[in-house]
Amino acid sequence: MSLLAENGPQNGPDNAAGTDAGGAASADGLRLAGLTKRYPNGFTAVQGLDLEVPRGSFIALLGPSGCGKTTTLRMVAGLERPTAGTITLAGSDITHAKPHQRPVNTVFQNYALFPHLDIFENVAFGLRRRKVKDVEAQVRDMLDLVELDTQARKRPAQLSGGQQQRVALARALINQPEVLLLDEPLGALDLKLRRSMQLEIKRIQMEVGLTFMHVTHDQEEAMTMADTVAVMNAGVIEQMGAPSELYENPRSTFVANFLGQSNLIEGTVLSRAADVVTVDMHGVQVSVPTARVHTDGDRGWVGIRPEKVLIGGEGEALDAPGNTIPGGVVTDVSFVGVSTLYQVRMPWGQELAVFSQNTGRTRMFRTGERVELSWRPEYAFLLDIHQSAAAGVEQGDDD
Amino acid sequence: MPAARWVREHLVLLLGLAVLAYTFVPIAVVVLMSFNDPAARNVYSFDGFTLHNWADICEDPSMCKALGLSFRIGLLSTLVATTLGTLAAFALVRHDFIGRSSANLLIFLPMAAPEIVMGSSLLTLFVASGASGHLGFWTIFIAHVMFCLSFVVVTVRSRLAGMDDTLEQAAADLYATPSQTFWRVTFPLVFPGILGAALLSFSLSFDDFIVTNLNSGNSTTFPMYVWGAYRVGVPMQVNVIGTIMFVVSIAIVVIGELNSRRRSRALA
């Protein structure tokens, strides 16, 4: 099964886990099975992780700090010994292989360039250790690829952060590893440089066609670069899939809040039909497509992204058949330029966020105005009521 | 008035520079006196300019003999102290073993003990073990390694602790075996610390008087020579040696600094 799932909100659930594969991909790509890391102090960083990464794909492990994503990466690199589970790469078990015996290379968070060697020798380091011939030409080619051919004889300290980052990338890439690991490689760069490096790394990955595994806590970075994003929380993968799929159809409150922002409203399931589930939400009936329902319980969180919510004056006809909630009062208005963010207090006391594109077709509302909210049923999702509505909030954008 | 204002704004810096200047006053006197042509045996003034002291450094052969002994002891004890101390620093930073904190304390104590106490206790040991008749080169060497060790450990340890350990992980990640990682990455990066420790060790050994004086028997190191000569009038060549020591150590520091700057500047 490929993880490179087609986009779209409808085909998520059965495509997301990626643990049921066992065929062609495992012989070729990276496979983690039941991978667990428990520290002597009892802390479990990674808990029975299963993951299948086909060759040539670009996967991002995304999660807040302490979620186990870096530990997972370090276990693949061999810098950390798993407590249990296996790591299989290109068909061979490397669970207990030493770092220098694995066809895996890492771009470290702080780059870890050797300060006593020049750029050329830094890039050549892996080739020389493996006694590869023709080092000179390969290093030149690689420096060309990362556009550092004129800097070959400089020391790392003389380069800018972005240049050092590219050296670190070149030093790992030149070895043609089965998997290239990137440990928050852009964390030290400023925002603008980070954006351009994201595209640059993506370009290089497509050019060389190697498997990239990227660890980050920056959701935008993960979604921009990776084909597949695995959202991790507390040592397990919460959900995995194509970026748009994760965003449009989150399966847990953590994913709903960590990737972007979500309104989560408590509701009681009234009926379950073949293709639609009807939910009573504080007296208002809304419907959720069955494919987007991720709970079997009688109650659940009705989730809706703020930009999917339409806002209108009382009694105003809105283009959103099905789910309309009257009785809201605007409590806060922030004008962001391309859009306006409203906080709307609902009759049951909860405040909901609404992003309204400033298309000019609708007027702006003022604080204190009475409004109605509505959304198209196909955008809503229903989550397990036992999960915390605050899971993943405020963890996404810490830097 | 702008001048007064400038002085006020830079008062701390000016005071600091004044303190610094004061530390150089005796050095200036030493350099000056190395060119002195003394009128009497006990010298309290600059009587006339001469290059004689520089031309004939070993006018008093016993001074040069003492110098030679100091050099030999300095080199040997530096070699041993730097080796043992570097090994210990690696153990303390990189390895976990029972008694690690006691070992840290043991390393710290010699730096906190007054020299006179270290020297006299070592002497009582030599006397008690029947070595009192054999005081000389080897007992001085033992003493010097003892008090240099701690300084070596501390210097190398701080260099090692300040080293980014992801560099070694990166080397392992790039197919370097553990021994390649050590010789290609760890050692070159720690080497400046080891070199600094060796220089410190040599100057501690070369300059020591109090411990040496108690454990030297009939041997005479350079500081002991100065001590012995001062009552009868120190030969001006002592100032020549002082000047040379000053110039050479400055030169080592400057060359080291220039070297690291040149290496960090672009060759390309």
Add this chain to the structure above:
Amino acid sequence: MAAGVRRRGKVGYLLMVPATLWLLVFFVVPFYSLVATSLFDPSGSDFRGYDMTYHWQNYADVLQAYWRPFLRSIWYAALATLICLVLGYVLAYAIAFKAGRWKNLLLVLVIAPFFTSFLVRTLSWQLILSDHGWVVRSLQFVHLLGPEDRLLATPAAIVAGLAYNFLPFMVLPLFASIDKIDPRLVEASSDLYANPFVGFFKVTWPLSLPGVVSGTLLTFIPAAGDYINAEFLGSTNQRVIGNVIQGQFVDANNAPVAASLSVLLMLIIVAMVLVYVRRAGTEELL
């Protein structure tokens, strides 16, 4: 991060053993032998040997005979440490906060004079402070010194010599501490307290305390045991304890007396250091 984990296993022991053995045999064991020697019967000699008689009387005897040199050593060292603290603080502060890109050069210059032999530079002070030197003559000229007054062979000269010789031991730890202080804190304090002196004592000084503690210890301890300055810059009226110990060992051949003096000196220093460290509120020495 689990990256800095120390390795277990026998390699650590193997690396540690040589240095540990050397220090145990030539630093720890000698202390034992020093204490033992201090309890020997003082009627013996190096040639005839000594009898172990647990002669505690040695301590009372040496205290009675040599309490003045003891007091002098402590007193001179304390004064010198204080002077070092003032001078060293100014210097370290200037280098840390005011030197800009000259920081490294100035640090080298702080140590540079001390590469010259300890004895040679102390002799140089003797020359500078001598009765016929221009310092004394100038001071006499402006009547700060009377025609018969002198600088050499006075306690002041000894303290000045100690303060000079041990200055780097003060400056370097002070610098290490002060350099870590974020200059923005100092700016913030001048913003909050307005008065720079209040700002200094509320912010800079407390933050530099670890450096002050280790600097004063590193200065005081060697200064208390030193006798070179007292010998070169003082007179026989200013004999310090180091002088006495050396003389008893080497010239008078009276090992039990010298050993009990050494033990006492160590005990006094340890006691003072403990009290001081406790009061300064930091257990971290280096």
